[in-house]
Amino acid sequence: MNTFSRWLGDRLVLILGLLVLLYMFVPIFVVILMSFNAPGARNSYTFNGFTLDNWLNVCEPFQLCSSLRTSIEIGLLATLGATILGTLMAFAMVRHRFRGRSSANLFVFLPMATPEIVMGSSLLALFVNAGFAGALGFGTILISHILFCLSFVVVTVKARLSGLDPRLEQAAADLYANEWQTFWRVSFPLVFPGILAAALLSFSLSFDDFIITNLNAGQEVTFPMFVWGANQRGIPPQINVIGTIMFFIALLVVVLGEMASRRRAGR
Amino acid sequence: MGTDLQLTSVTKRFGAFTAVDDLDLTVPQGSFFALLGPSGCGKTTTLRMVAGLEEPTTGTIMLGEDDITRLKPYKRPVNTVFQSYALFPHLTIGDNVAFGLKRQGKKDVAAKVTEMLALVELEHLAKRRPGQLSGGQQQRVALARALINQPQVLLLDEPLGALDLKLRRQMQLELKSIQTEVGLTFVHVTHDQEEAMTMADTVAVMNEGRIEQLGPPEELYEAPATTFVANFLGQSNLVSGSVAGARGDVIDLDVQGTRVVADKARARVTSGEVWAGVRPEKVYLSSAGHDDGSGVNTLSDGVVSDVSFVGVSTQYLVRMAWGQELTVFEQNTGARERFRAGDKVDLHWRPEHTFLLDASQDASAGVEREDA
Amino acid sequence: MSAAGHISSLGPAEAQLDGPPDPEGQKRGWAGYLLLLPGGLWLLLFFVVPTVTLVATSLYDPAGSLQLGYQMTWHWQNYVDALQDYGPQFVRSLIYASIATIACILLGFPLAYAIAFKAGRYKNLMLVAVIAPFFTSFLIRTLSWQYILGDNEPLVSLLRTLHILGPDGYLLATPFAVVTGLTYNFLPFMVLPLYASLEKIDPRLIEAGADLYASPITTFRTVTLRLAMPGLVAGTLLTFIPAAGDYINSELLGNPQTRMVGNEIQDLFGAGDYPTAAALSVTLMSAIVLLVFLYVRRAGTEELV
Structure with a gap:
């Protein structure tokens, strides 16, 4: 017993x-x-x-594939924008000394702590007050997606960068590499896994967002908005095909990433 | 004078903290120079200023005729072997070593890399990555990566700190022979006094941002200039006394009521209150009252309070009448009498082994703490 | 991928290098500000300015409309109206979010603990398993709960057979369904920070607790839980905040009596009543900031940000 x-x-x-x-x-x-x-x-x-x-006629329901396309386009552009802006910020915050460090940290953290509905309404309030009520659409969605992805990129890249011994960059400078060469030959390759992780996270956040998008989309229809609308009309089974494909793509990426990091560690 | 490295009134402050305080230092070309001191003494900051990784608050750094004080690190003919090596983990050993030459746009990089890896006996590992190498091998890669650029000065920042004791001894000898072979100026930062003395021809002992004493290892050991050097470099017995008079080359002292003689050559002060110092291995013991020859200094009536047998020698702690405990190392030659705790003994040493220091200093400065 | 990499970077910090003065490798000068500038501007323009605009909008005269424009009249009455009309939804949001957060702790702690200490070489596999389901669209996952909890589906039939539910009992379109959906959707945000904290705990500390005469329960309370506190606090915030603002679960799994404040804000914006919607939004944000502040102070963790 x-x-x-x-x-x-x-x-x-x-x-x-x-x-x-x-x-x-x-x-x-x-x-x-x-x-x-x-x-x-x-x-x-x-x-x-x-x-x-359902698998053979994925695009059959009206707007399903066009909304998917819109979501992918916005996802890619938002990822690009947020990753560039966020990586620059992360480098500044870890490797540079400046005034107002702690407030910069808070500033980056706050968007992550804001409920989506509040962030979405603030943006809508801004766009409407600025006279863009009629111009809501792809552009305003993109702006909002870059915004909410940005903080996640900063946090992810920062974590990677903090774990990087600054002596490596100093060693590069000591070995005749100027600032530019040091960045591209040492810092960037070593921080790259973090940047890649941040980019993938951004894409999935952007692709999946509904609440903020729904407020700022105007006439544009993203994939989550299509699903939402379908729920009111009757859900086409093709939605589950897309869900299944997304799951397996994500799984594949996770597994590949895990294998890559294992191979790096094994060397 | 060729390309001596010369620091002139260099000061470095971090906020309110002064890391390096008005330092003057000349490192002759081709020498093996050690900066020795405890953690936080400013030795690493000094090294980093020479490397260009920190900028002095004031002062100038000259390399030969060139002022390099504000030059970017990649523009100075100075290379560094970093603490924990800082090898690029994403590059192979070969690419690590080739890094500096490629940035300078040099030719025949591959051949030079092979040659350099041969010098440090690692040519078979050129395709590996740093993570796959042992500590000692990484250390050699770091050395090769710096040396291949043929810098005018090679800086070594605690290069052996991460190695275990046995490997460290071996690498000390290797480093020394490589330095002799390539004939470059080495500036070596360490907190390990034995390492500094084994390898360097000149040692500068640093404390609180200043150089306490500079000279060949033997001179520093035999004639320390301050209580800090006396205690940090090896061990010392420092007994308070006062100068009673001088005759010719020698000084007479009154040490706790006993007359003790010292050489003028090792006296930093020649009058008033002094610390009379003697190294533990210079002292030998006899049973109390047995005169052990004349012409030597003798302190009588000690009681052995502790005996530790350490193989090559036996270390005694002897409590003196005035309460102080003195340390004595006796070689285990078998020719000398062994004592036990509680035995009454007299202490003897030769007059020329006495050194005299200014009594205004703290007698415990530089004593190594247990964690050091 | 993303989250997996994120987690491993949250693991134990790489060994700090010794040797003073610590070379932080931080550069001074204007380059830092230049790197901060684009991202900082984005945050300023699209986060700070909109927040101010939202507060301003909440004080506009509600008589205006999108077409006619709004007047700034410092109409504080908007807040009173919003709370009078939507007080129940507001309270309900906080209650549902609290229950979902507690459920996430109860489910997430064993899982995070198992991954950190019991998974052995399957640790990474389990982490992947935590993340993977969440790359399927939030909405699609929530819709599939419609099926799982559906009236004539296996789960309800089973519960009816077992007499846990009455013969006419149902799960879908109940508060239970909404809270289940919230719990499910935000669970990883609890598990990942908890795991990151637990993973840093040296198992020898737990052995030391046992060695020093603490029972397993005492050890858990005084050692494990204490050290997991930062993760628990972070996880709680990451779960509670989005749950309180969510309206998808309430819409897809609830009924008109389970509407949350998010539903109302969304509908008010849809209906063009911007001032009331903004007032409700600002109230929600203020309540969350207040609760987070009190909670973090209570939990005594300062190293969150």
Whole structure:
């Protein structure tokens, strides 16, 4: 009895943890299953039978693929913008001495601590007050996405950069590399994993955002907005195909990233 | 004078803290120079100013005829072996070593790299990355990466600090022989007094941003100029006394009621109150009352309070009548009497081994703390 | 990828190098300001200025409209009206967010603890598993809870058979469903910071606790929980703040009686009542700032930012 309770005590936490993980995956299983669901009654979330039709006709529902395209475009541009701005800021905050450090830190942290609905309404208030109420659309979405991705980029790149021994950059300067060469030959390659992680995070944040986008989109329709609208009209099963594809792409990227970092560590 | 390295009234402040205080220093071309001192004494800051990684608050740094005080690090013919090496983890050993030559746009880089790696016996590891090398190998790569540029001055910042004791001894000898072979000026920063004495021809002992004493290791050891040097470089017994008179080359002292003789050559003060110092290994013991020859200094009536056997020698602590405990190292030659705790003993040493220091200094300055 | 890299960078800081004065490697001069400038301007222009504009909008005369324009009349009455009309939704938001946060702690702690101390060589695999589901769209995941909690689906049938739910009992369109959705959606924001904190704890500290006559429970309370505090505080904020402002879960999994403040703000903007919407938004932000301030002070963690 004693040995059994010990065994259980040792593994109880692990078992609980695995159960929680399972809980996190339940909706994913549902999404994958429903992507093969044959069309039936109005509610597409009742399993009617197996079919591949949804996979073969992904773009069939009106606006699905065009909204997907819009989301990808905004995601890429927002990622580019936020990654560049955020990386520059992270370098300044870790490697340069300047006045108002702690307020700069707070300044970067605050957007992450602001509920999306508040950030979205502030931006809308600004755009409307500035007379852009009629011009809401791709541009205003992009501005807002760069904004909320920016803080995450700064934090991610900063974490990587803080772990980097400043002596490496000093060694480069000591070995006749000027500031430019030091950056491109030493700092950048070593911080790159952090920048890449920040970019991927930005893309997924941008791609997935609904609340802020919905307030500032005007007539533009992003993929999450399409899903939202579909919920009112009846959900096409193709949405679950997209969900499944997103899951597997993300999984692939995570696994590749893990393998790359393992290979680096192994060297 | 060729390309001596010369620092003139160099001061470096970080806010209110003065790291280096009005330092004057000349390092002759081709010498192996050590900056020795405890943590925070300013030795690393001095080195970083020579490398160009810090700018002096005031003062000038000259290399030969050139003022390099405000020159960017990549514009000075000075290279550094960093503490913990700072090898580029994303480059191979070969690319690490080639880095400096490539930035300067030199030719025949590959051949020079092979040659340099051969000098440090690592040519078979050129394709590896730093993470795959042992500490000693990384140390050699760092050295090769700096040396290949043939700098006028090579700076070494605690280069052996990360190695274990045995490897460190071996690398000390290797570094010394490489320096002799290439004939460059080496400036070596360390807190390890043994390392400094083994390798350098000139040692500067630094404390609180200033140089306490500068000279060949032997001179620093035998004739320390301050209590800090006496204690930081090896150990010393410092007993308070006063000068009773001088005759010819010698000075007579009154040390706790006993007459003690010192050489003028090792006296930093020649009158008034003094610290009379003697190194523990210069002292030998005899049973109390047994005169052990004439012409030597003798302090009588000590009681052995502690005996530690350390193999090559036996270390005694002897409590004197005035309460002070003195340290004595006796070589274990087998020819000398062994004592136990509680034995009454007399202490003897030759007059020329006495050194005299200004009594206004703290007698415990520079004593190594337990964590050092 | 992203989050995985982020987590590993949150791991134990690389060994600090010794040797004074510590070469921080920080440069002085104007280059730093130049690097800060573009991002700083973006934050100023699109975060600070809009926040000020939002506060201003909340004080406009509500009689105006988008077409006719608004007048600044310092109309504080907007706040009174907003709280009178939407007080219940407001309180409900804070309650739902609190329950969801507590649920996240209860679910997230064992998981984070298991990954940090019990997963062995499967640590990275488990971390990937925590993150991976969350790259499927937030909305799609929430919609799939519509199915899981649906009236005629396996879960409800099972609970009815077990008599946990009555024969007409249901889960979807209840407060329970909304809180379940909130908990599910923000769980990783609890697990990841908790893991980062727990992972830094030297297991020998826990052994030392046992060695010094502490029972496992005492050790957990005095050593593990204490040291996990920064992660717990960060996780709580990262869960509570977005949950309090969320309206997706309430809309997709709730009913008209589970509407949260986010739903109302969104609808008010949609209906063109900008001053009231802005007043409600500012109130929400103020309440959150106040709660966070009190909580952080109580938890005594200063190293959050």
